[in-house]
Amino acid sequence: MTTEATTRTYRGSGGSKPAPRDPNSKPSKFRGPAYILSEKVGDNEKKVTPFMVRVGTKSTPVVTLDHGEFDFAVLLHARFKANGSWSNYVVCTKKSDPKGCPVCSVFTEKPSQWFLCGTLVDRSVWVIPDGKNKGKEISNQRRLLLVTASQVDQMELIGGKIGGWRGAVFDVGRSTDQKSPRIGSNWFYSAKMTEEDMLELFEPAAAGYGLPVDQYIEPFNYEEILKPKSFEEMTKIAAAIKAEGAQELAPASSVSNEADVPF
Ligand SMILES: [Zn+2]
Secondary structure (H helix, E strand, O other): OOOOOOOOOOOOOOOOOOOOOOOOOOOOOOOOHHHOEEEEEOOEEEEEOEOOOOOOOOOEEEEEOOOOOOOEEEEEEEOEOEOOEOOOEEEOOOOOOOOOOHHHHOOOOOOOEEEEEEEEEEOOOEEOOOOOOOOOEEOOEEEEEEEEHHHHHHHHHHHHHOOOOOOEEEEEEOOOOOOOOOOOOEEEEEEEOOHHHHHHHOHHHHHHHOOOHHHHOOOOOHHHHOOOOOHHHHHHHHHHHHHHOOOOEOOHHHHHHOOOOOO
């Protein structure tokens, strides 16, 4: 017995009804799980988002969480386009793996970048634009601070002057220059928060994130979230990136076109 194809044609760009979704295909929240940084929170993998300030922003309030100085550096393939997004990051293994880094061979035009790492709480407020939590205000989210080599001296000077980063409150501004640093070009220090202040202020955000507040106000576990992948995994990632033809890397100004949800 044959089944008659009853494909009805509709007007408009939608055309005919798409085939039903394969029930065996996995729904994916993050379309490129290989290209995101994440941390384990209970049984979940939570996306770790690097801190970025839009071009021309006058003031974004942040609180840095590191104890003492920043002391962890990473080589990253940062912000390349894949899965329709620029928010892609893969730790480069060219220095850490004797076999080298397969992803480097995909991005021959732009090598991986060295960053000094820190953790901060972004105190700016973001309103959820749609979905079931539409209108809900999100604030006090933890972000990974990625300091480029050219900004390290300036940041270390600031860190030294204020006697360490723990609980330091800043207003971060970014100049209108499209090529200015993504983490902001001006860091205005205003005060230090006590442990008690932070425990109280960041309690609701910690609860929303799923961590006890005393853990939420600790810096990220850099060894864990920036752990280099195996050569085999990196080979697969390189092949996948190559297959997508995603060989561009984000121009300096792309942050202003950022369409990703900021957490
Ligand atoms: Zn690499």
